[in-house]
Amino acid sequence: MPDHGVLSCFESRGTAENVNELLRLxxxxxxxxxxxxxxxxxxxxxxxxxxxxxxxxxxxxxxxN
Incomplete structure (x- = not known):
């Protein structure tokens, strides 16, 4: 399995903004x-x-189905 520990390095606010932008697109x-x-x-x-x-x-x- 891949190690996703690196994700903890990202700022959560920036990540939320990125997700919101992806959802908008x-x-x-x-x-x-x-x-x-x-x-x-x-x-x-x-x-x-x-x-x-x-x-x-x-x-x-x-x-x-």
């Missing part, structure tokens, strides 16, 4: 997340296996 359709793979909810175990065994490019989406 997303809401305005100026950015679109890359979806790498989609899995059905019944395949949740496969998702966890995939995450633990390989590097993932883009977001993984778990669908309910």
């Amino acid at each position: 997303f809401s305005d359709n100026q950015i679109k997340p890359h979806i790498g793979q989609r899995y059905p909810l019944v395949g949740a175990a496969e998702v966890l296996t995939h995450l633990s065994e390989s590097s993932t490019l883009g977001k993984i989406v778990v669908t309910t």
